[in-house]
Amino acid sequence: MIAAVSEQRNPYKGDPPRPWIRVQLVGPAGNAVTVELIADTGSPCSVIIAESPLLNLRLAGATGMVTNFGQLKGGWLRVAIPEIQFDAHVIGYGGDAVAHAAARSDLAFSGVGGLPLLRLLAFGGDNDEFWIGDR
Amino acid sequence: MGVSQSVNDEAYLRLRAGIDAQYPPGQFIAIDHGQIVDDAPALDELLESLQNRGLEPTNLLVVQAGVEPVTEAVILLATNLA
Numbered sequence: 503m504i505a506a507v508s509e510q511r512n513p514y515k516g517d518p519p520r521p522w523i524r525v526q527l528v529g530p531a532g533n534a535v536t537v538e539l540i541a542d543t544g545s546p547c548s549v550i551i552a553e554s555p556l557l558n559l560r561l562a563g564a565t566g567m568v569t570n571f572g573q574l575k576g577g578w579l580r581v582a583i584p585e586i587q588f589d590a591h592v593i594g595y596g597g598d599a600v601a602h603a604a605a606r607s608d609l610a611f612s613g614v615g616g617l618p619l620l621r622l623l624a625f626g627g628d629n630d631e632f633w634i635g636d637r
Numbered sequence: 638m639g640v641s642q643s644v645n646d647e648a649y650l651r652l653r654a655g656i657d658a659q660y661p662p663g664q665f666i667a668i669d670h671g672q673i674v675d676d677a678p679a680l681d682e683l684l685e686s687l688q689n690r691g692l693e694p695t696n697l698l699v700v701q702a703g704v705e706p707v708t709e710a711v712i713l714l715a716t717n718l719a
Contacts (some may be wrong), residue, residue, distance in 0.1 A: 547707070561682075562699065563694070563696065569710050571714075
């Protein structure tokens with residue numbers, strides 16, 4: 503018997519077309535917010551969203567970061583992707599300039615999901631779509 | 638950045654070598670007002686302990702022993718400016 507493959511497949515979206523993932527950010531009170539993040543293996547940050555949601559959703563403080571987009575605030579985030587049974591704590595960052603740049607491609611994008619998050623998953627892409635799966 | 642966050646960030650730079658030497662790799666460490674106030678092997682466990690002690694985790698700095706923080710980065714995220 504072949505086990506069912508858990509994955510999330512998303513057609514490229516935006517201008518320019520971007521690979522993206524859909525995740526839940528679960529706040530301190532268990533409140534979950536679903537966001538779409540550009541998948542960027544070149545980003546050294548697990549998650550970057552705007553500063554206000556980062557501060558609302560973070561479970562604890564984390565070190566910030568200086569970037570070419572300015573100073574980013576840090577915080578521990580709980581990231582869940584139910585369809586692939588993924589649930590983990592990662593350090594996320596809040597930066598309005600990054601979130602704004604992501605939304606320039608498509609208004610649905612709330613930020614960026616980078617390599618530290620993607621490497622906790624299986625991921626890949628083809629001509630039509632980007633996908634993530636459980637490892 | 639609030640004063641408390643700044644104090645904790647600066648304290649972490651000062652305490653980091655000792656944290657890495659004293660705690661097992663991956664241990665979660667909470668820093669408040671420049672001092673280590675708690676630690677636990679899992680973040681959930683640390684958050685529960687802090688809350689039981691009346692400390693608000695979002696006002697603290699939480700780091701992991703043996704994990705080098707990324708403090709500077711270049712984010713590419715090229716966009717069409719036309």
